[in-house]
Amino acid sequence: MGIEEKAANLGIVTTTLETVVNWGRTNAMWPLTFGLACCAIEMMSAQASNYDLSRFGMEINRPSPRQADLMIVSGRVSRKMAPVLRRLYDQMSDPKWVIAMGDCASCGGVFNNYAIVQGVDEVVPVDVYVAGCPPRPEALIDGIMRLHEKVMKEKISGTSHNADRTTIRVEQEQQDGGLIQVT
Amino acid sequence: MDNATVLNRLRDTFGAVVSAPDERHGDLKVCIEASRLPEVGRWLRDEADLQYTLLENLCGVDYLGRLPRFEVVYHLFSFQNAHRLCLKVGVPEEHPVVPSVTSVWPTANWHERETYDMFGIVFEGHPSLERILMPEEWAGHPLRKDVPLGYEEVAFTFNEDRIYAHKPFAKE
Numbered sequence: 001m002g003i004e005e006k007a008a009n010l011g012i013v014t015t016t017l018e019t020v021v022n023w024g025r026t027n028a029m030w031p032l033t034f035g036l037a038c039c040a041i042e043m044m045s046a047q048a049s050n051y052d053l054s055r056f057g058m059e060i061n062r063p064s065p066r067q068a069d070l071m072i073v074s075g076r077v078s079r080k081m082a083p084v085l086r087r088l089y090d091q092m093s094d095p096k097w098v099i100a101m102g103d104c105a106s107c108g109g110v111f112n113n114y115a116i117v118q119g120v121d122e123v124v125p126v127d128v129y130v131a132g133c134p135p136r137p138e139a140l141i142d143g144i145m146r147l148h149e150k151v152m153k154e155k156i157s158g159t160s161h162n163a164d165r166t167t168i169r170v171e172q173e174q175q176d177g178g179l180i181q182v183t
Numbered sequence: 184m185d186n187a188t189v190l191n192r193l194r195d196t197f198g199a200v201v202s203a204p205d206e207r208h209g210d211l212k213v214c215i216e217a218s219r220l221p222e223v224g225r226w227l228r229d230e231a232d233l234q235y236t237l238l239e240n241l242c243g244v245d246y247l248g249r250l251p252r253f254e255v256v257y258h259l260f261s262f263q264n265a266h267r268l269c270l271k272v273g274v275p276e277e278h279p280v281v282p283s284v285t286s287v288w289p290t291a292n293w294h295e296r297e298t299y300d301m302f303g304i305v306f307e308g309h310p311s312l313e314r315i316l317m318p319e320e321w322a323g324h325p326l327r328k329d330v331p332l333g334y335e336e337v338a339f340t341f342n343e344d345r346i347y348a349h350k351p352f353a354k355e
Contacts, residue, residue, distance in 0.1 A: 079317070079318055079321070080316070080317070080318050083318075086353075107338065108335065112333045112335060112337060113325075113332070113333065114317075114325040114330070115317075115325070118335045118350075119350070121350075121352050121353055122350065122351050122352065122353055123353050124353050125352075125353050125354065
């Protein structure tokens with residue numbers, strides 16, 4: 001009833017600017033092309049035809065950080081690699097998001113030693129943690145969907161999109177292999 | 184060429200510089216005085232009937248609690264005789280210095296840098312003895328036995344609040 005119905009008949013949809021912008025951002029995320037370890041194999045698998053990440057508007061990876069807005073840290077980060085990772089993150093243009101894929105990127109995983117950064121959140125601010133060693137492509141896709149949900153809730157304001165940053169952890173449930181969300 | 188021949192040749196030429204020969208597992212291992220090492224190496228490389236032209240491996244070992252504490256191990260190979268020889272050099276903790284063998288086998292360059300990086304053993308005469316694996320600003324030498332094994336306490340649900348309170352999370 002009312003003006004919305006009539007406007008829709010004319011081919012006009014009313015919505016908020018925030019929704020449109022966030023919708024655009026979620027459906028055209030460009031991940032940065034880089035893999036650090038075995039998780040990258042699963043990431044490649046998620047992007048290949050079997051799992052087909054392009055269903056969610058992510059068919060293109062960008063080798064240049066200037067053109068990418070999503071960093072998927074797929075693997076363990078050595079202490080020597082950490083400054084490189086941070087530089088790549090700094091070179092990405094705002095707004096930008098980070099997914100820590102797998103146990104190593106999330107918390108160091110099995111590599112509790114001098115050579116590996118104990119969680120990539122020491123180097124870059126992480127939006128979504130995906131558990132698994134390595135996580136299956138479904139888990140990565142689930143993590144990306146959670147990120148999309150988060151981006152849809154973002155407010156457009158003068159401050160950085162990370163001002164009231166909340167992180168999401170995607171954890172793999174042992175019993176049925178399903179996914180639960182812990183915030 | 185067998186182990187006994189090589190050992191006799193070494194002893195005839197260098198005498199007491201060569202000590203503690205060992206033939207466990209088939210390969211000959213001898214201890215060498217650190218100060219004479221490049222000389223022995225060059226002789227082994229250039230002697231017509233020995234020709235240990237390949238330095239297969241060079242590494243450090245930390246025998247914590249033993250004297251001398253460190254040991255640098257050189258694995259040599261002679262293509263001519265298809266024979267392996269292992270040299271060991273004891274390195275004391277208070278003065279961990281060994282002469283470099285980069286002038287004898289150029290391949291020792293990176294191996295010595297790695298041994299320096301991991302154990303803090305200084306190779307005198309090395310063209311540029313810098314860290315090769317760890318970041319430049321890293322303090323200490325991680326493969327020494329007195330370096331703690333785990334880097335950080337593992338976080339479980341019962342202790343994660345305490346651990347995360349001190350964890351250096353990255354800022355935007």
